Amino acid sequence: MTRPVKNYKNPTLVSLEVLLYAILDVVEKDQKFIPYVWTVTRWNNEYISWDPDQFCGIDNVSLRTEILWKPDLTIVEMTEKDKAPPSPYLTINNKGDVEVQNDQVLVSTCRMHIYKFPFDIQSCNLTFRSIIHTAREIRLQPSDNSSEATEWSREVMRTQYEWLFIDMIVTANNATILTDQDVVIYTITMKRRSLLYIVNFLLPVLFFLCLDLASFMISDYGGEKLSFKVTVLLAITVLQLILNEILPSSSDRVPLIAGYCIGIFALMMLSLLETIFVMYLRQKSSQDTERDGCMIHESIKSNKESHDWTSGGFIYNVSSSETGEILPGAKEDRSSKLLGECYTLERLSDELRAMEKMLTLLFKSNKDEETSGYWNRVATRVDKAFFVFYVLVVILFLVFIFLEWQSDSIDTT
Ligand SMILES: *[C@@H]1O[C@H](CO)[C@@H](O)[C@H](O)[C@H]1NC(C)=O
Ligand SMILES: *[C@@H]1O[C@H](CO)[C@@H](O)[C@H](O)[C@H]1NC(C)=O
Ligand SMILES: *[C@@H]1O[C@H](CO)[C@@H](O)[C@H](O)[C@H]1NC(C)=O
Ligand SMILES: *[C@@H]1O[C@H](CO)[C@@H](O)[C@H](O)[C@H]1NC(C)=O
Numbered sequence: 024m025t026r027p028v029k030n031y032k033n034p035t036l037v038s039l040e041v042l043l044y045a046i047l048d049v050v051e052k053d054q055k056f057i058p059y060v061w062t063v064t065r066w067n068n069e070y071i072s073w074d075p076d077q078f079c080g081i082d083n084v085s086l087r088t089e090i091l092w093k094p095d096l097t098i099v100e101m102t103e104k105d106k107a108p109p110s111p112y113l114t115i116n117n118k119g120d121v122e123v124q125n126d127q128v129l130v131s132t133c134r135m136h137i138y139k140f141p142f143d144i145q146s147c148n149l150t151f152r153s154i155i156h157t158a159r160e161i162r163l164q165p166s167d168n169s170s171e172a173t174e175w176s177r178e179v180m181r182t183q184y185e186w187l188f189i190d191m192i193v194t195a196n197n198a199t200i201l202t203d204q205d206v207v208i209y210t211i212t213m214k215r216r217s218l219l220y221i222v223n224f225l226l227p228v229l230f231f232l233c234l235d236l237a238s239f240m241i242s243d244y245g246g247e248k249l250s251f252k253v254t255v256l257l258a259i260t261v262l263q264l265i266l267n268e269i270l271p272s273s274s275d276r277v278p279l280i281a282g283y284c285i286g287i288f289a290l291m292m293l294s295l296l297e298t299i300f301v302m303y304l305r306q307k308s309s310q311d312t313e314r315d316g317c318m319i320h321e322s323i324k325s326n327k328e329s330h331d332w333t334s335g336g337f338i339y340n341v342s343s344s345e346t347g348e349i350l351p352g353a354k355e356d357r358s359s360k361l362l363g364e365c366y367t368l369e370r371l372s373d374e375l376r377a378m379e380k381m382l383t384l385l386f387k388s389n390k391d392e393e394t395s396g397y398w399n400r401v402a403t404r405v406d407k408a409f410f411v412f413y414v415l416v417v418i419l420f421l422v423f424i425f426l427e428w429q430s431d432s433i434d435t436t
Pocket of ligand 1: 081083
């Protein structure tokens with residue numbers, strides 16, 4: 024039951040072999056990596072040996088694991104005890120070499136770098152070390168080198184979830200002083216298969232952006248353009264909610280995909296604001312024309328009324344309110360002669376004053392029509408200028424984001 028060495032000052036040499044059978048799950052949100060690994064631990068028991076020739080040629084036996092000493096190896100990153108019971112048997116050969124094979128579902132923590140999600144490459148460490156034994160008692164070393172571990176793992180790999188296994192690097196950190204521990208680190212590197220995310224997330228957002236661009240062709244009059252843009256904006260919000268469930272909130276740096284999403288959202292919001300502004304301008308101009316129309320009408324009406332009481336001193340004629348052409352005609356009446364020229368002149372001056380008032384009004388309305396046309400023209404110009412600006416910004420933004428995604432600069436968050 025004690026460490027099986029004849030001279031207790033000698034360390035036990037423990038060799039370790041790890042194979043990756045499957046990548047079962049990677050939970051970015053909980054920073055959890057769940058591989059299925061197969062470990063083989065080998066060491067020598069100096070107290071056990073026999074001559075197979077004396078025992079019918081039997082050169083190895085298997086025993087229950089509890090009855091012999093075992094190195095207390097642990098995985099530093101493991102956060103949950105393996106629920107499956109460990110393998111109940113160990114094998115020992117006639118030279119005293121003991122071998123324990125174990126396969127387990129490892130629930131381990133792994134710091135994920137999700138800045139480039141979904142085009143990210145993750146590497147997770149599995150650090151093996153003894154719980155209490157120092158290098159004085161156990162010397163731990165890997166029995167396979169990196170290329171072997173990678174190749175064998177690739178051969179036995181069953182399922183990789185949404186990941187593509189790249190390689191497994193073995194690092195042996197020998198203790199420099201004997202009170203330290205030997206550590207063996209297996210670094211599993213894998214790449215995300217991003218196709219599903221492109222199809223399910225990146226493309227739809229891009230399509231919504233295209234819809235938003237296309238909406239510039241919808242007429243400004245009526246509320247359709249506005250409600251269309253709001254609908255597209257809401258669709259982006261829904262996609263953002265989905266994104267929120269995937270990404271961990273622990274990242275210090277805003278992931279590119281969140282930047283992509285919020286950038287497109289901001290662009291669309293800008294275009295929505297612009298639409299509202301243009302609609303405001305158009306409404307302003309149409310209101311102006313309406314008001315002018317009313318004013319001319321009223322002034323003509325009041326003029327007509329003011330002349331109803333005259334006993335026919337003058338005939339005035341409004342040929343058309345649009346052109347504002349007024350043809351007052353004067354015709355002398357017999358009764359007016361009796362009343363005297365003075366009275367007639369007074370009438371005439373009254374009439375002229377009324378006419379003048381109308382003309383000024385019409386002139387003013389012409390000017391107002393000009394200004395209302397002016398607002399319309401401003402709206403059209405703003406719309407055109409914004410569209411060019413918008414397309415440019417969208418192209419620049421997309422190019423920037425995709426270049427950033429492409430770049431293989433090491434992500435240090
Ligand atoms: C154990 O012994 C059996 C036969 O006795 C043999 O077939 C097998 O290869 C041996 N295993 C090892 C690991 O030596
Ligand atoms: C994983 O192990 C390598 C090799 O020792 C080390 O450089 C790296 O920092 C480790 N990564 C983490 C996340 O601990
Ligand atoms: C790994 O080990 C194999 C065989 O033991 C050897 O052929 C290969 O060169 C080694 N690779 C490295 C990188 O050391
Ligand atoms: C660690 O020690 C083992 C044997 O004691 C040796 O084979 C290996 O090269 C050493 N590794 C390093 C990095 O020193």
